[in-house]
Amino acid sequence: MISDGMADVLRTLGLGGDKDLAAGCVRALGVDGVAVSLLLDDGPLVEPLWCYPESSARFEELQYTFGEGPGPEAVRTGVVVLEPDLERVRPERWPALLPAALDTPVRGVFCFPLGIGAMRLGVLTVVRHDTHGLSRQQISDALALTAALTAAFLNEQGTRAAAGRTAVSPPSEAHRAVVHQATGMISVQLGVELAEALVRQRADPERGRGGRGGQETPAEIFVEVADSLIDDFDVIDLLQRLSSRCVELLDVDAAGIMLADEHGELQIMAASDEHTRLLELLAVQHDQGPCVECYGTGRATPNIDLTDDAAAATWPRFTAQARATGYVTTHALPLRLRDRVVGALNLFQNAPHRLGEGELALAQALADVATIAILQQRTLEQSHVETSRLQAALTSRVLIEQVKGVLAERWGTSVDDAFEAFRAYARSHRLRLADFAAEIIGGGFDTALIPAPTPSA
Template sequence: MSREQKIAETFVELADTLVADFDVIDFLQQLTVRCRDIFAVTDVAVLLAYPGPQLYSPAPCDPSPTLAAVLDLALGSGPALDAYRTAAVVSPGNLASAPSAWREFTIQAREAGYTYASAVPLRLRHETIGSLLLLRATDSPLPADDLTMAQAFADAATIGLLHARTLEVADTVNEQLHTALHSRIAIEQAKGFLAAHRNTSLDDAFATMRNHARRNRLLLTAVARHIVDTGDLPLPSAASPRRHPADGVAND
């Protein structure tokens, strides 16, 4: 598949939120997977400010402890927080000359091997709901065209999330956002287990989980928890809750 085809597919996926069985965890995970696949970045993470004004990280693309440590500090300083607060793209260049206000984030990021860090806001008009953090471990910054496209993805994702929040399924979406951090942990554990068990990549393991959830109309988090608990994908009748707004995410 060409890069242009991947970009077109991504926009279609980001627009596909006006459905009764919308799964916000699946949506955020797929956004990070697509960004890492299309752009020349090492890692990607979504940081949300919901509920309340503080950022948290529901959907990193990699479950490594190293990235987790970087994201913990990104919540308090660095490009992701600045992009959220200013509702503007933040791409200052090499982390070796990053702003002094980013000191703790910069130290952790450089120790993890990252050389460049950029972020774009998740925004719609006057409302900003978070940011998209793009980490790079190369000798050059993210190309300007990629950063522009990343902002377009972030804008489309924000529109999708806000539209989903205003529909009949608003309570379900809000609850999923509220529990996204805990859901992410289960998903990353399941990805790692499935990848090791099937001798495949983390991205392929995630695709297997996601396709199984969609094919059987199950929440992605329900599939992940079943894998963690039993070691295998659930049968259609063995996992709950179903992907339906009335069911909510009480078990997540």
């Protein structure tokens, strides 16, 4: 979990080049300097939006001057660059930068790319004057700040979270053009014609179909995901929240997330509700359906008309079951990080309404954030962990399905209500869903301690 200091920074986050904000980030992270720089088209980094203190500004200027260093590398690769001791870096890696950098007080540099999936916005650079590196807590805080800054840039028009968690103030006139350039870059990379339309839709707090009071904005969702980027975050809970947020933010009636197992077959990981018909519809796609095609190609398959004979011919079992469930339109979007695809996000609609480019871009951004959380934040430089993490998560889902059945039968309620009661108890007691499910199935927990759901009227 992020520290209290970083939580305070995220609540007051602004992009106005405020020295106090930069200094607050330094204090919250417990480091000697921070800087935020934006990307200009596909070229070098532009001058920093803000830096603190002078040593950080000097290092950023060197990176910009020479066009090389950990910051440009992080932006180019989309991967966090952690270098606790510049003196131990191979000279040929940054031949022009290193001699000049060693004349500054900076000794450790840690760069976190700003962006979502294929979108590259810039970089957060953290520096130390010693070679102590960053602790796990400091890395978690930096990742949270990175996600919040990304959301802030995507909501450049000035979104203010209803709960006060993120406030984006207008950028200074000196930097306004730079922010618009970054927005244009996002437009090109997403293939969206009208950048302003995308920004407006992401910044509009009234969008979507919020079924609960106080609907969250996209910026808040990104910060919520950022708060999950901790050493032992619960993958299943994160994906469950994401599927629910898709229904809240987009004009869809249901959402499901499929992840590929070790054999490359898609398995259900999360759904916006736990009704049997939706789960069965997702399960059909283990070998056919838009999610299978999306996973195989890595490309989105949006606005599929399930009443069209072409859909029935392409995916006969899936289309028939979707129609029987009441859905007439579906969309499949890849869970991907650059060229790595690990699953798909499936959206369903009861009405024949096409999702626009802005809505689809937002859905893809949410899917990309989840993918980053799954693959990048927990593993950093341990890519071999990815397969075991996903397989463990898939196995955990089996246990959770078993618990849902046990509790529903025991309480005489629906599996949907049983899951909500199970999940609410786990979250209130800071228990991982998979561990809690295993304890129940193993007979090590008295389910009478879980408050039974109130019978539906």
